Structures are given as structure tokens and as C-alpha cells.
Amino acid sequence: MVAKVEWHPGELYPRVGLDPLRGSSVTNLTRPANRIVAFYNQRGTAEQWIKEGKNALTWTRLSCGTMKANAVRLQLHALAYNLCNFLRTLALPEEMESWSLTTIREKVVKIGAKVIAHARYAVFQMAEVAVPRHLFRRILDMIDDLRRREPTPC
Numbered sequence: 001m002v003a004k005v006e007w008h009p010g011e012l013y014p015r016v017g018l019d020p021l022r023g024s025s026v027t028n029l030t031r032p033a034n035r036i037v038a039f040y041n042q043r044g045t046a047e048q049w050i051k052e053g054k055n056a057l058t059w060t061r062l063s064c065g066t067m068k069a070n071a072v073r074l075q076l077h078a079l080a081y082n083l084c085n086f087l088r089t090l091a092l093p094e095e096m097e098s099w100s101l102t103t104i105r106e107k108v109v110k111i112g113a114k115v116i117a118h119a120r121y122a123v124f125q126m127a128e129v130a131v132p133r134h135l136f137r138r139i140l141d142m143i144d145d146l147r148r149r150e151p152t153p154c
Contacts, residue, residue, distance in 0.1 A: 053081045056101035084109070091142040093135060107131055108139070 006015045029036050054060050059077030062070040084101050087108070092099070099107075107130035114125040126136070 052101055053077070056084070056105060057081055087139075090146060091139055093138045093142070096135070096139075108136075 004015075004017060008015065029039070031039070057077050057080055059074060059081065062073055064070045064073055081101070084104055088097070088099070088101070088104060092104075096104075111126055111130060116123040116125065131139075
């Protein structure tokens with residue numbers, strides 16, 4: 001059996017009960033108790049990621065006529081999910097770390113912009129309603145910092 005004890009600020013007594021993520025709290029795993037709990041915690045985390053992908057990217061909407069087309073569509077959804085997670089884990093400032101994939105999609109990715117092309121550069125004019133200019137600049141700088149740099153010659 002797996003019991004969960006949670007201490008919450010401001011509460012006199014802890015909350016004690018069976019862990020609701022498990023469905024069944026009985027297991028036949030023969031590992032030490034701490035490894036069993038770690039295993040089920042990872043499983044619960046993975047299920048949360050799947051739920052987030054289903055809600056944010058609607059990757060269960062496979063309405064194409066053929067199985068092959070649906071497979072491609074699902075792979076594109078998985079790629080979009082991985083790109084959003086890449087953005088969230090490696091290229092978002094601290095104040096945006098807790099944003100859900102839905103929020104990232106709506107405020108960072110799905111933003112309309114006017115592109116003005118000049119001879120040597122392009123300018124993107126974007127509304128600052130969702131993400132202020134300084135925050136967007138920090139995101140771009142963090143993405144640029146991920147670029148592999150060539151070593152400078154001695």
C-alpha cells in the first residue's frame with residue numbers, strides 16, 4: 001500500500017491518505033518501498049505530460065481519412081509538444097517557467113506580426129499585449145545562447 005502524507009502551510013494536521021495517482025494502491029513490485037514510490041511518481045508525472053499534450057495541442061484529434069495521414073498528424077503533434085517543452089525548459093525566463101503549454105502557445109507562439117523586409121534586415125512588428133518587449137527579447141537572447149559557438153583562434 002502507498003500512503004501519502006502532505007503538510008500544507010497554515011494547516012494544523014497533515015493530510016493522510018492513499019495516493020490518488022495510483023488508481024490501485026496495491027502493487028506486486030518487489031523493490032524497496034522508496035524505489036516503488038519513485039517509480040509511481042515518475043508514472044504520475046508522465047501521465048500529467050500526456051494530459052497536458054492532449055489539452056494544449058489536441059493531439060488526440062486525428063480526423064484524417066487514412067491511417068498513414070493520422071500517423072503523420074500525431075507525429076507532428078509530438079514534434080510541436082517537444083518544441084514547446086524545449087522552449088519552456090531551456091529558453092524561457094524564470095517568471096515564465098510555470099506557464100502551461102496552452103499559455104506558451106497562445107502568448108508566445110500564436111502571435112500575429114507584421115513583417116517589414118528591408119534590403120539587409122527584416123523587422124517583426126508585434127503587439128505587446130501577450131508578452132512585453134523586454135521579456136520577448138530575453139527569450140530570444142536565451143535561444144541565441146543555446147547556439148553552438150566556434151572556438152576563437154589563438
